[in-house]
Amino acid sequence: MRIGVIADASCDLPEAFLHEHDIGILPVTIQLGADSFDDHRDAAQTRRFYAEQLAARGLDAETQACSVEQTRSLLREQLMVDRDYAFCITLSATRGRTFENTAKASFAILADAQSGEQQAQPLALRVIDSKTMFSGTGVLVAEAAKLARAGVTPFEMRRRLEILRDSICAYMVPGDLYYLRNRAQHKGERSVDWFSYAIGTALDLRPVLLGYRGETQAVARLRGYEHAVERMFAHVARQVEAGLELGHLCVSYGGELERLAELPGYAALQDATTRHGIQLLASVMSATAAVNVGAGCVSVAYGGELRPFRL
Template sequence: MRIGLVVDSACDLPLDYLQRHDVTVLPITVRIGEAVLADHRDEEATLEFLHAHVAERGAEAETMPFTVQQIHDLFIERLVIDYDYVFCMTITKSRSPIYDNAQQASFAILNDYKPVRAAAGNNTPFALRVIDTQNLFAAQGITAVEAIRLRDAGEGAPKIRARLENIALHTHGYMIPPDLYYLRARARKKNDRSVSLLSATLGSALDIKPVLLGYRGETRPAAKIKGFDAAVERLFKHAAREVEKGLMTPTLCLSYGGELEHMRALPGYTHLIEVCKAHNIEVFESVMSLTGMVNVGKGAVVVAFAAERTPEFT
């Protein structure tokens, strides 16, 4: 069985890795004023757009995910021919309409695929499954890497489906946004009242940085720490301890809202990488998607892994 994999461009994994493993990316288009860029996970294009627009006006951005029709057309024109079963893994449905769009498109795809496959000389059934990763950014990468590993190991679609849905339930995505004022402005643009003016004012005045946890479709504060570097160091140490305790998958994902050299210079990074190497954990590092940066701000740090333990930040 030919199994295809699809992610949206908010999934923070390196583009060359996605291309090597034939993972299709659903782009999310970002508009800031007259400037428009379809995010295909091109890190160079993302950084150019970041420096030109996001730092100053990112809070005003509009993000436009693939529509139901665009998803339908992508499948009918290519994926139903190239594959027999496709897993489409999306950003959490609590933060984006992509999952609902893909789910809605799936009904029309399953109604329309037969003549297309027949014309390509294939009369066997086609199937697809939309997976809500229940997380954001680098944390989406945990599910995608596991899907690639299972497919390459020759596992069948039922086993892959069950495993991915279980991994999504146990993925922890931690993020530290550097600028609470930006985060509040962006939240207001999207009618999200989760960051109050008082919190933003006090946090900025006292240099308090929240460590936010994405888990099972919800985002909540896991800790509040004085100073960005101190918060990142504590987050990296927390991730290292979780690696030492044992993870569900041999994978840790990092993403950063800027050049990766800046992230690698942050305190605690080297220790985390050494611990991962000692425990045979593969580390994936990527520039945060343009969608991620316009929503949480330049310089944000995200760390993600899967573990069955209840997430407690220590």
């Protein structure tokens, strides 16, 4: 049985890994005033967005999931071609409409097959809410790709992914508090209020955010961006030492990867993964993610036990 894996454009994985495992990308539309483009996780397009558009127009940008009909068409005509079964893994249902629209599209595809409108061999599609985002979704998608290559059955794959998603721990340090606060206000969120922003800016306090089982919370507030990133990497390195459930972890950065390699704590994390045989998958953060969290954001995620964040 030919099993395909599909992710939405906010999933952070290296372009080489996406190509190697033939992972389909469900695009997200980024609206910049009168202009728009579809984020397909194209590396050159993402670099142009960071260099030319994010700083100037990011605060007013909008991200828009494909409609149900667009998703149905993309899945049937492009993303599920030459596949008997496909898993589409989306960012958390609490962070956008991608999961909802894709689930509705899957029902429409099933209805097509049952009515006889679909001329080709009937396809089966399972849509999974990752309950996480960015590098966290990357962890789940990477595992799905490896399971598909290993030849597991769709039932075994579905069961594995639905269990694993509840063990994904995704951490993030924002690079620009001003951008993060104003994006939150633009979207009507209350996660960054004015008082917290003013105090945080005055003291240069950076939150370390945890995404876990569909919820996001600050687990620490540390003085200085690089210090916060270093402590986040050190925490994840300790999890590698203690043992992970999966043989890979994902890191993404809102900018060029050369800068990621220079951040304090990253070399130590690389060393820990190498010593323990863990594959470190580093990528530029998607344009879709950057619209919402800004440049310079660092995200790292793994599948395993959630342990207290120690400073």
